Amino acid sequence: MARRYDTRTTIFSPEGRLYQVEYAMEAISHAGTSLGILATDGILLAAERRNTNKLLDEVFFSEKIYKLNDDMVCSVAGITSDANVLTNELRMIAQRYLLQYGESIPCEQLVSWLCDVKQAYTQYGGKRPFGVSILYMGWDKHYGYQLYQSDPSGNYGGWKATCIGNNSAAAVSSLKQEYKENETTLAEAQALAVKVLSKTLDMTKLTPEKVEMATLTRKDNKTIIRILTSTEVEKLISDFEKSEAEAEAAKKQPPKS
C-alpha cells in the first residue's frame, strides 16, 4: 500500500528541494539552444534546430519558434511534445483574454498565466512537471518590447538577453560581456546571436539548416513578426565567419613596433 506514495513527484526533499523540477531542468539542459536578445528597435529569438535528418519530410516551417498572437512569439527548449501542449495553451489563453477584454493580452500577463499552470504541476495532481523552458518576445502598449523566460518550476523573469538549453550558461555569460544595453540595434543583435550560437553548438559548424531566427518589430502601429529565410540566415553566418577570419588574421599580425 505504501508503494503508492513512494513515487509522488510533488513533495519536498529533506534538504528543501523539489527533485522533479530539478530533473526537468536537467532534461532541458540537454536540448537544443534557444536565445533571445532585446534591442532598441526590436527583439529577436534564435534557436538551434536539432532535427536536421535528411529523411525528415519537411512539413513544419519552424521547429522551435511559435507565434502566439499578433504581438507575441515564443521559442522553446526541452521536450517537444510538452512544448506543443504549452504553446497551444498559450494561444488559447491569449485568445480568451482578447474575447473577454477586447484587447491584446499584455506580455507579462500571458507569461504569468502559463507559469501558474506550470506551477500547479509542481504542487498538486501527482503529475510530472513540463520539461520545457520558454523564451517569450512580445510588444504591448504598456511596456513596449519585452523578453521573458519561464522554466518548469513556474518561475519567470524579464530579461534583456538570455539563453536556454544546451550550453546556456556559457551563452549567458558571453551575452553578459558583449550585450550593450540601450545601444544594441536589431542588426547588431542578429550578429551577436549568431556569434553566441556558434559557441553553444558544440563542435558542429553553423549552417542555415541548423539555425532558426525570428524578429519582432513595430511599424505604423502594427507588430511585424518575421521568421528569417535561410538566405538571410546564411548571410548572417557568412558575415560572422568573415569577421571571425579577420579577427584571427589581425591576431596573427606581428604587433607594430
Place this chain on the structure above:
Amino acid sequence: MSILAYNGGAVVAMKGKDCVAIATDKRYGIQAQTVSTNFPKVYQIGPSLFVGLPGLATDTQTVYQRLKFRMNLYELKENRIMRPKTFSAMLSNLLYERRFGPYFIEPVIAGLDPIDNQPYVCNMDLIGCPNEPEDFVVSGTCTDQLYGMCEALWEPDLKPDELFETISQALVNAADRDAISGWGAVVYVIEKDKITEKHVKTRMD
C-alpha cells in the same frame, strides 16, 4: 414582434467575374427609434473574406468576436489562411452549437478563395443551415425586397465596377422599402489584389 427585427438591417452579397461584392446598411435602431447611422454589419475577417451579420445587434458583435477567436487559433495552428468554405463550416457549427438558444443573426459570407481565386458567397439561417448559390445571397429585415431587386438586376460575370452598381442599387432600393433598414450603406468589392470600400449616399429615413 420578431427578435430578428428588433434592430433591423440588411446585407446582400453577389458573385461577379473573378470578384465578389458585399453590402450592408448602416442603421442601428431599437425598434422604431434610430440610434446610430454608423453601424455596418459587415466585418472583414480575412484578407479576402468578409462576413455580414444582420439581426440582433448584440449577437452581431458577440458572434463576430467568437468567430475571430476561432479564426485566430485556426490560423496559428494550421499556419495558413482560412478558406471561405471552411469558414462557412465553422460558422455553421458555431451557430448549431446554440441550437436550442440560438444567436439571432442570419449571416452572409462573401470572399475569394485564396488558392483558386474562385468567388464564393453563402448565407445561413440562425441555426447554421448553409446555402451556397451561384449568384447572390440576402439577409436582414427586407429580404423579400432584396430578393426581388437582386433577381431583377443580377446577371452572371459582372465586372467589378458593374457589380458595384448592381449591388448598390439592389441594396438601396430594397432598404428604401423597409422602415428599419437603410440610413446609409457601405459596399465592399473584393478582387484578387484589391478591396474597395465605398460608402453610398442613401435616403436618411
